[in-house]
Amino acid sequence: MAIPVMYNIRSVRARWVSAIVAVLGIAGTVGVFVAMLALAHGFKTTLVSSGSPDNAIIRRAGATGEIDGSVNLDQERVIQDAPGVAHDGGTPLISPEVVVLAAFPLKSTGTDANVQVRGVSPIVQKVRTNVKIIQGRFFQPGLTELIVGKYAAQSYQGFDLGDTVKFGGGTWKVVGVFDAGGTAFDSEIWCDSTVLNQTYNRPTNIFQSITLRMTSPDAFQTLKDALTSDPRLTVQVDRERDFYNRQSQTLTTLITVLGFLVAGVMGVGAVFGALNTMYSMIAERSREIATMRAIGFGSGSVALSFIFEALLIALIGGIVGCALVLPVNGLTTGAMNWQTFSHVAFAFSVTPTLIAAGLVFALLMGLIGGAPPAIRAATRPVASALREL
DSSP states (O other): OOOOHHHHHHHHHHTHHHHHHHHHHHHHHHHHHHHHHHHHHHHHHHHHTTSOTTEEEEEETTOSSSTTOOEEHHHHHHHHTSTTBOEETTEEOEEEEEEEEEEEEBTTTOOEEEEEEEEEOTTHHHHSTTOEEEEEOOOOTTSOEEEEEHHHHHHBTTOSTTOEEEETTEEEEEEEEEEOSSSGGGGOEEEEHHHHHHHTTOOTTEESEEEEEBSOGGGHHHHHHHHHTOTTOOEEEEEHHHHHHHHHHHHHHHHHHHHHHHHHHHHHHHHHHHHHHHHHHHHHTHHHHHHHHHTTOOHHHHHHHHHHHHHHHHHHHHHHHHHHHGGGTTOEEEEEETTTTEEEEEEOOOOHHHHHHHHHHHHHHHHHHHHHHHHHHHHSOHHHHHHTO
């Protein structure tokens, strides 16, 4: 015979002071857990979304990123003629790119942050179709002009439209602000690749990488096979999305592991809080438990009843914790991408999956904290409990 659920609900309401202590402990733990996962998910989403399924990125074979890549002008000409490269009116949609790091002060702290400055082709917007100019205009090829991502304009000092910036031995003018759809490019500064090479006294025929638009995502394998088998080239070819997915793994893993560690430590405290709450409730209800056992409720029913009560308290705590973390969704922050050693702005991303994970974590804490008291309540001899009344 099962104990009615309403009994447990009335019990929690009657002993709300002790129940709320457990609720707050679980809520705080779940809130931290979901917030850390939202941080990791937001960073990964920002980087992965930087890659288009229609694009491929080409670098020197063995290069771990763009900074240590090297593709020369002769190789670029070979790549232009490869099968699978999209064209616009006879012009191959290909952007040879130069990447350097420059230190600029953050508006929030005044301390320097490494910023990725990307030299691109004048037709880069046809290669990366998600990039739109929202203020000013695109840079003129051959001039020391910059366009900056919307997050870069918000985060770094001296990058408002019309500002003049000095770096790399040159003086640059900010002529435009672009929106790349919340991707990592929004944290970058773009200019003409040839001018950037000249400013840094680099050979003008050397690039770090080449990004190109394919005729379709299905053309990738044909393109890769053609380029990697060409004896004139020593390159590696990746889907742009896969490349940025790998770029996100180091920091994403670090944040996730840290989140589990912090939540684990807090979870131990929350479990002890739940244990204390449930043991207190059992001590206060010795008469009720003995009476239920005496009138025919089995030990299994009593144990399940108290486990359900612990899960109910945990569920309330989980819901409260998830509700507390919802306001951070979309909140922009920044961190260093340990693959590129550059500052990347990104937003917290609280998804239904993360909320579900938070609720499952709360129920797990409730089960661990509720099972021992429930077993004690169910196995306590009825006669001895009645004699203590």
